[in-house]
Amino acid sequence: MNICIVGAGYVGLTTAAVLAELGHTVECVDRDEGRIDRLNVGIIPIYEPGLDALTQRNRRDGRLFFSADVSASMKKNDIVMIAVGTPSGEDGAADLVYVRSVLLTLANAMDRYKIVIMKSTVPPGTGAWAKRFLLERGVPSEWFDIVSNPEFLREGTAIYDTFHPDRIVIGSPSRAAAETVRSLYGGIEAEVLLTGIAEAELIKYGSNAFLATKLSFINELARVCDAFGADITKVAPGIGMDSRIGGKFLQAGIGYGGSCLPKDVSALIAASASRDQELTLLRAVERVNRTQLDVYASKLASVIGDIDSSKHVAVWGATFKENTDDIRHSQAIALMERLAAMSCKITAYDPLVSPAIEGVEWKDDAIGAAMGADALIVATGWGEFVEADWHAVKQALKGNVVLDGRNVLDQTKLAGAGLRHVGVGRP
Numbered sequence: 001m002n003i004c005i006v007g008a009g010y011v012g013l014t015t016a017a018v019l020a021e022l023g024h025t026v027e028c029v030d031r032d033e034g035r036i037d038r039l040n041v042g043i044i045p046i047y048e049p050g051l052d053a054l055t056q057r058n059r060r061d062g063r064l065f066f067s068a069d070v071s072a073s074m075k076k077n078d079i080v081m082i083a084v085g086t087p088s089g090e091d092g093a094a095d096l097v098y099v100r101s102v103l104l105t106l107a108n109a110m111d112r113y114k115i116v117i118m119k120s121t122v123p124p125g126t127g128a129w130a131k132r133f134l135l136e137r138g139v140p141s142e143w144f145d146i147v148s149n150p151e152f153l154r155e156g157t158a159i160y161d162t163f164h165p166d167r168i169v170i171g172s173p174s175r176a177a178a179e180t181v182r183s184l185y186g187g188i189e190a191e192v193l194l195t196g197i198a199e200a201e202l203i204k205y206g207s208n209a210f211l212a213t214k215l216s217f218i219n220e221l222a223r224v225c226d227a228f229g230a231d232i233t234k235v236a237p238g239i240g241m242d243s244r245i246g247g248k249f250l251q252a253g254i255g256y257g258g259s260c261l262p263k264d265v266s267a268l269i270a271a272s273a274s275r276d277q278e279l280t281l282l283r284a285v286e287r288v289n290r291t292q293l294d295v296y297a298s299k300l301a302s303v304i305g306d307i308d309s310s311k312h313v314a315v316w317g318a319t320f321k322e323n324t325d326d327i328r329h330s331q332a333i334a335l336m337e338r339l340a341a342m343s344c345k346i347t348a349y350d351p352l353v354s355p356a357i358e359g360v361e362w363k364d365d366a367i368g369a370a371m372g373a374d375a376l377i378v379a380t381g382w383g384e385f386v387e388a389d390w391h392a393v394k395q396a397l398k399g400n401v402v403l404d405g406r407n408v409l410d411q412t413k414l415a416g417a418g419l420r421h422v423g424v425g426r427p
């Protein structure tokens, strides 16, 4: 099949490469001409393991194309997939400005039947609104079907997740359109769930909200572990062994971040409020996540003393999690900003990024960042940090404290190097 994917970001690029690999002819378009120019000379604008090779192979084999002419690509293809960003607006609701702009271009480009797939994460009711939007702009109803096909990939494992999804959700009142979308994924072994549009939209929000709830739950329980001298890394697996609960997504840390969980929780709260539904549980989930940094900044202070201009803290990791270059809603960065606001000296290192943050001095390597610091905070679980040479770290540090903000370090190895390990919910 021939597909136009609008949005060459984490989701658009990954989906384009995977659908091309499955044998489809895919044109991925973006209004960012610089991004498209780079893609057309083989430069992948984001870091996602495996994406580069998959993209180059499918470009070479003539199944994957990039263009900045969004309208022309929409005209050419009978399947248009929308994968543009849906960031948080000021009130926490999803800002649909990019989706609206794509629909406007589409309304002007329509001259025959097309399937419009909503891959972007959008609030319940958006599919219905998109339909009205096209109808109001004179597109005849028989010229399109809107299908909600939410994406569940994780950054850092996006290619694997797209080839091996837990499920493929297809929401549409049109069985024929849903079946066409199902056939796009022929070759992928996964259960396919056919639903209505609003149900598909809510499956996406419900999933991310549930994942965020699981994280805030375990992070709050980690505080209880701290209070009782228990170890959350022993408690969590015991809870997860109950098959009704499940062991995944129970790793306590300094809180969840990223481009999805924080924004989707707040978007669901806002969408629900617009229909007079107050989501008290999800508000608490947000509160726990917001205060998780306070709790562990205080814990650090209880070990090294008041955090002020006399202190020097090293931070390893800036991305919202390992194996990505994405810093959107990164807790590591929020933590650095918090420490900088306390006038503390900060030296930092991340394997991929070094965003400008007032008061943060970036170093070229992990040991360089640790040099002379009173304490080291591991804020992102990069493998390089887990495998660090702790004797070298001990030599570099002025102090001996390591705050393991992701509970990924081996306490015994640190102790062997004379370092004091401070974990999240660990004695």
Ligand SMILES: NC(=O)c1ccc[n+]([C@@H]2O[C@H](COP(=O)([O-])OP(=O)(O)OC[C@H]3O[C@@H](n4cnc5c(N)ncnc54)[C@H](O)[C@@H]3O)[C@@H](O)[C@H]2O)c1
Residues within 6 Å of the ligand: 006, 007, 008, 009, 010, 011, 012, 029, 030, 031, 032, 035, 070, 083, 084, 085, 086, 098, 099, 101, 102, 119, 120, 121, 122, 151, 152, 153, 154, 155, 259, 260
């Ligand atoms: N990043 C993830 O892990 C992930 C996973 C599942 C779902 N999602 C959802 O998928 C959507 C896309 O997320 P992302 O992280 O890939 O976004 P992104 O910011 O990486 O990429 C979005 C791209 O869309 C382009 N764009 C915006 N408006 C456009 C327009 N009018 N015409 C053409 N291109 C336009 C931007 O230039 C950008 O390159 C969001 O709704 C997000 O919530 C993201």
Ligand SMILES: O=c1ccn([C@@H]2O[C@H](COP(=O)(O)OP(=O)(O)O[C@H]3O[C@H](CO)[C@@H](O)[C@H](O)[C@H]3O)[C@@H](O)[C@H]2O)c(=O)[nH]1
Residues within 6 Å of the ligand: 121, 151, 152, 153, 154, 155, 156, 208, 211, 215, 248, 249, 250, 251, 252, 253, 254, 255, 256, 257, 258, 259, 260, 261, 264, 320, 321
């Ligand atoms: O046990 C865990 C798992 C994750 N995290 C943190 O939670 C955040 C989100 O992690 P993850 O969910 O792996 O990353 P994303 O790439 O943001 O993926 C989420 O958001 C995507 C966008 O909607 C969805 O498609 C995915 O299914 C959903 O997992 C990160 O800060 C992680 O460090 C933890 O603290 N403990």
